[in-house]
Amino acid sequence: MARESMEFDVVIVGAGPAGLSAACKLMQQAQATEQALTVCVVEKGSEVGAHILSGAVVESRALDELFPEWKEQGAPLNTPVVEDQIFMLKNDTAAIKVPNMFVPKTMHNHGNYIVSLGNLCRWLAEQAEQLGVEIFPGFAASEVLYNEDGSVKGIATGDMGVSAAGEQKDSYMPGMELHAKYTIFSEGCRGHLGKELIARYDLAAQSDAQHYGLGIKELWDIDPDKHQPGLVLHGSGWPLTGESSGGFFLYHTENNQVVVGLIVDLNYKNPYLSPFDEFQKLKHHPVLKQYLDGGKRVSYGARAITKGGFNALPKMTFPGGIVAGCNAGTLNFSKIKGTHTAMKSGMLAAEAIFDALQSSSAGGEDLNSFADKFKASWLYDELFSSKNFGPAMHKFGPLLGGAFNFIDQNLFSGKLPVTLHDDHEDFAQLKPAAACEQITYPKPDGVLSFDKLSSVFLSNTNHEEDQPCHLQLKDPSIPLGSNLERFAEPAQRYCPAGVYEVIEEAEGKRFQINSQNCVHCKTCDIKDPAQNIRWVVPEGTGGPNYPNM
Structure with a gap:
């Protein structure tokens, strides 16, 4: 069965803050100039917001x-x-509260809002649809399509109804080709199509190595007497010590709820470290426990964040498209915020694309004006x-890094005449x-700490069981033949959803992938x-279904 195709002016991959902001900005420009424009957003989650996970304090x-x-x-934005x-947590009981005067000013949140980013994206999707954007949830963009000249032609959605053995089931439905003059790839951190495009067009040739963190988050109903709407806690230190680092957050949102989480930098060195279990330990510290005691955990999720910052930004444009938002790495790590920066990158992409469509109706060009727009924007600054x-x-x-950043941000406003680099890949x-x-x-x-499987249950994660595994091993022999001996196979610990296991059997060890558990982190x-x-x-609709994360 051949794939059908649809034609659009612009196709956007991912209904996150970058993609939806781009869609809205495109249609606003079209309406202001009374021009016809067709814009489509494809989203792999079962609905907009289903796969969105962030702290989140939003500027x-x-x-x-x-x-x-x-x-x-x-x-x-209600709180x-x-x-x-x-x-700074010194150990499992002691902590130092840092005076505000010693906190880098980028960490101050006056004027910001505690939000559910999933709900904000649902609202943005409503605005986009009212402006005339077509949004297709439940369709996963699985493939980049290219023109003969090497420019991006659009994307193809994944086939539905294919068995784990690769055979067509009774429910088989081929994917759809979505052709566009320009395509925006706003898949979020480590988007698999963005990763392909960065490699194909060598977009990171002039950039430092990209860096990542794993964010693990829970939503809790707490005792109303302990609830302080608008209170924001951040911290670092215990339990991440020595050669591991990261930071925690606890935000008092609306409806007697708090969100609590831990971001673990993925450059840690000890293969025995388990980010999930570090987070479970963390919640027993008195600084956090005082709010969680007597409460009930109601949701769980995990997602990697791209945090390499300015020095690790790739070139974002290529013939026929652009990589935007966290897919490119626009998060401002000094603020621990990526929503406003992702939105702005999407809006700048929309402006560059609209300009290109004005000058040429054919599309497929490199969006060179984006670089100028980016450099002239507050996002660049x-x-x-x-x-x-x-x-x-x-x-x-x-400690020393915090002191350096205090001097750089508070005394020099980020204009110290020195540029630090970290060009070491996290995986190495x-x-x-x-x-x-x-x-x-x-x-x-x-009560305060839980196991992985009960946590995954709260994420409402589900995948069609009889489908090809979406966690592909380039060499199936490596987990047991190399990683197990050298690194005690760290996949069974770094995964926050219990996807990877080393199973002991009578005939020996077996590496098992429980792809049904995957939360797409x-x-x-x-x-x-x-x-x-x-x-x-x-397959589209697979993965977590976050209601309020």
């Missing part, structure tokens, strides 16, 4: 530009930040001024297991020391 700067009347239009607290933040933390650790940082101390984690108590694609795991999209 409204980009939203103010895109929809100046967003409050009157009902955007779900303004009223207080920041920053902690913001990312440039924070270019040293991540490298300083990696090079000097949280693991030490051999024999050189590391094994880590024994306490058993979960079912992309950590395996990033951290596997052999770069042997390739994450590709499963």
